[in-house]
Structures are given as C-alpha cells and as structure tokens.
Amino acid sequence: MADTGEFGLIARVTARLPGGRACLLGPGDDAAVVAAPDGRVAASTDVLVEGRHFRRDWSSARDVGHRAAAANLADIAAMGAVPTALLVAFCAPPNLDVRWAEELADGLAAEAALVDASVVGGDMSASPTLTIAVTALGDLGGRAPVVRSGARPGDVVAVNGRLGFAAAGYTVLSRGFRTPKLLVEAFRRPEVPYFAGPEAARFGATSMIDISDGLLADLGHIAAASDVVIDVQRELFTVPGQIRDAALALSVNPFDWILGGGDDHALAATFPADVALPAGWVVIGTVSDGPAGVTVDGRPYRGAGGWDHFK
C-alpha cells in the first residue's frame, strides 16, 4: 500500500464502490451527501480489529467486508430503519497488499447492495493494526425508532435469523477444522434478516435489538433498559441438525452456541401478545414483571453467555 499511496489507494478502492439509491454525493469530496427523506437519520458505528474480531487466515478480505458491513447494517435494521449508506475508516499496515483493500471494498459494497445501500465515504490511514470502523446510516420511514426500552410485561419475545451458527463456525475454526462449511461460512459472512427489522416496526414491535453479543446478553440489554424479566424457554427452539451434529462432534452443549453465541446478527424483538407476527419470527419466550434480568426456563442460566470486548 505504501507504493500506491493514500490518494492512489483511495482512487482504486472508490472505483469499486457503486453509488446506491440514497447516495446523492459519493466519495471524493469533504463529505458525502445521503438522502434522509424521513427528516431524521439513524446512525451506528462498529469497529473490527484484526486478531480480535477477525483473522486473515480464517476470513478472506471479502468476508471481512461482508461482516463489517453486516454488523452495522444490522444495527440500523434493529431500530426498524432501512439502511441507506456506509462510511468506512480503514487503517492498515503499509505492507498490506492493495488487493486486500480492494477485496474488502468489494465485500462491503456487496453486503450493502443487499439492502440497496452503498459506501458513500471514508478515510484511510497507515497503522500497525488492521482496523475497519464502519458507520451505517438509515431512514426510519416515518416510524418511531424501535428502542431497547419498550418491552412490556405480557409481551412475547421472538427472534428472526440464525442463532449459534457463527459461534459454531468459530469453535470449528478454533479447533483447527475447516468444515462443516455451512457453519464456517456463517462465521465468515452473517446472513442478516435486514428486511425483518422495518417489518417488525410496522407490526408493532415494542423493543428490538441486533444479536451481536449473544442472545442472552442482548436480551439482557432489553431487560435492563425496559426494567422487565425476560424468560427464554428452551423447548421453543428447534436445534438445527448441523448445530446438533457439530455440537455432538465437538462435545459442546448446542445451547451454549444458540444462547451465548454472537455474530449471527439475528434480530430479537418483543411484540404485544395479540400481534400476529410477520414471517420469519419465532417466539422463544415471554416478558414479565420483576427485577430486571434474563432467565432460561424460569431460572438463572449457568451456561455460556455473552462476551466482553475488553476481556
């Protein structure tokens, strides 16, 4: 990258970034301009650090681009908003191959294109540590944002998207295996139910969150913000065959992955009990009064929970 230089690299990378529907002014000026028809903009930032959030021997540059975009776009969807744009701060060692940066851009662009969004701007710097900080913007379409504090006693808790797949893939990779491919790929590139977020908002979701730290940990954020008890019932989960088989082979409790694993970027939401849930949502628990917290089958859960990015 040192040979190409900052401006050369920016030119090579931005050439690979098509503008999306909401992009009114793309890369190349002091700032981008993005449509915000709602008169408000939802905005979220997530950072990925090599060795902590990804490994170059486990994920291709394109995979990392997909994951970096997905983590941010999922946060926008979890507010009930429609993603419109990404901005990307990219820090890399000067000896990094320019193709890695180009393929990262391809992955970012491809993931954003799934929701008709695009990379509209960014910054680059040399750094000893490969780091990708992404900011996502989104439009609320006239709806109130679906916040974490809206869960009410009597609501049902539902999830949309895969649970435990990325965590299982991580375990597989960390034990030195490269298969089952489905799980490894789930770790490399989450499949986020982006459209389920705004749809849940239209159907009256009372709270919503992107599952990035793990289902129990993220439901814990809803429970704390809403001052409610959330009880998750294991009998409401169907353990997918691939998860069950991999868990058996690796001597892991599959619920450690399903309840504790993050990084699938599924959505969890609460709905009033009388709402007919939109497609793809599966009820997994209930909301009640009591000291704020999460229980599993009515009791504190002793299995693996979320994780702390500083520990």
Add this chain to the structure above:
Amino acid sequence: MADTGEFGLIARVTARLPGGRACLLGPGDDAAVVAAPDGRVAASTDVLVEGRHFRRDWSSARDVGHRAAAANLADIAAMGAVPTALLVAFCAPPNLDVRWAEELADGLAAEAALVDASVVGGDMSASPTLTIAVTALGDLGGRAPVVRSGARPGDVVAVNGRLGFAAAGYTVLSRGFRTPKLLVEAFRRPEVPYFAGPEAARFGATSMIDISDGLLADLGHIAAASDVVIDVQRELFTVPGQIRDAALALSVNPFDWILGGGDDHALAATFPADVALPAGWVVIGTVSDGPAGVTVDGRPYRGAGGWDHFK
C-alpha cells in the same frame, strides 16, 4: 480499561456526553437518531492513529478529542453544512488508563458543543494501536452542497482561518521545544471557522475545501476536480508575527508552513469575482483556464507541499 470492561467503560464515557440540539436518541441503543431537517445528511469520516496523527507525550487526551472532532466537523462545514452529530469508534490498548478515554470524550464533546453538535454514538474495542475514528453528520439547510468541482475561471480564491500555525507548532514540538505556546496549542487544538462554511455557501461560494493536507495540496484537489488553474499570490498573505519569528528562529521558510502545512483546518473557497466576501475571508489568489493545477506567483512551487498519509 480491562478492569472496567467494555460496558463499564461505555457507561463511564457516555455519562460525560451531553446531547445536542439535533440528538433525538443518544448513546445506548443499536443506533442513534439525529435530526436531518433538510431531508439530506452530509456525512464524513476521519481517523486518527497514535504515532501518526497524534502523540500522547505531545497532546493530552482532551487535546486529541478536540482535534479528532475538529477534523471531522471542519469537513462538514466545508460542504456548507451545519454539523449536527458525531459517532466515535475508539480502539485502545487494554492497559490504557480509563481517565484517558474519559478526557478524550470531554474533548470531543467540548469541540462538538462549539457548533451545538454532540457525540450521539460509537463503539469501543481493545486494540494494540490507539485509534479514534470519527464520523460527523451535518445538515445542509436547504442549500446545495459546496463541492470541490465548482471553481470557474475568473473566480477569486479566499481562505478563512489560520494557516501554518499547526505546522509551526508541529515543527516546534519535533525540535524538542514546548514554546511558543500559541503555535504548540494551535497544533494541539485547531481553531476551525465552522460558521464560515455555511455562510460562504449562502454568499455563493462556487467550491470549498477544508485545509487538512496543506493549502497547496488542498487547492490542488479543487483545481483537479474543477479542471482549472489556481494561482496563489504570496503578496496577498500577511505573515503573522509569531509565524515569522518562529520561522526565523528555526530556520524555516514561513511559506513552507503557510502553503504546505495542514491540520489548521482553515477553509479555502472560490467565489465569483463580483461577490462581496463575508467577514473573515481573505483573497489569496485567482482561478483561470489551463491545465489543472496550482501555481504560486504564476509558477510551479518548489517548496514544501502536502503530505501523503501512507508515506
């Protein structure tokens, strides 16, 4: 920081971040919500890496916060927009004192407050390299964005804000001195003419840029995007006494700082020749036809120019 943990640190830092006028939903949910009354949002990202953009022995955490915010807010102002919000991705070694992160937040918040903006969201991660990626949002107030490509032959070139002060401060520090205080402070905390950006847009600026790479380098971006020649005339500059004295003491050509030094985040703009410029703008050159580029006193300039962040 490892003792405090990610969520503890986020709680301690966000407690120091008051919401601004445009902040409709602040930190603590999957995304923030920011007012965008114009129906469009200007958005820009800049990243600061320790050892490259700042040194902890030269700048306090609060200084770094001011600089990180200023670099981004200036980009918004240079579009003719009014800054509304910042999002901050913060990566730090686990052994960093939590107070450093708190004081960084104080600096970010104080700089944003100068324009009635605020820090509305962010992310944190452990990393071997202290890194601060900031995204700024802004509102165009119904005006067209002032882009780099609008300069026309016959326009005048004008600047608003300090030139060469930060570069002089950098030279002072890198030679082992701590005074003159004015110059060192200018390096630590730029004084950005934020309000001059939207005002220039209202007065009909045809192009505008935030001077971050150096006056000649940044005018070069305007010249290239507009396909014009920009000529800067040295006789139109008043060399400030502190710059002249420091240049003499350190055996530097003061125009190396004024024309080549970045990081003051002054604004440069072009205006039609018949416009009465708003307060604070100083004409320093003219725009004409010809092969795109920047000249000084009608000739190519052989002194110090901008710099490349990968070299």
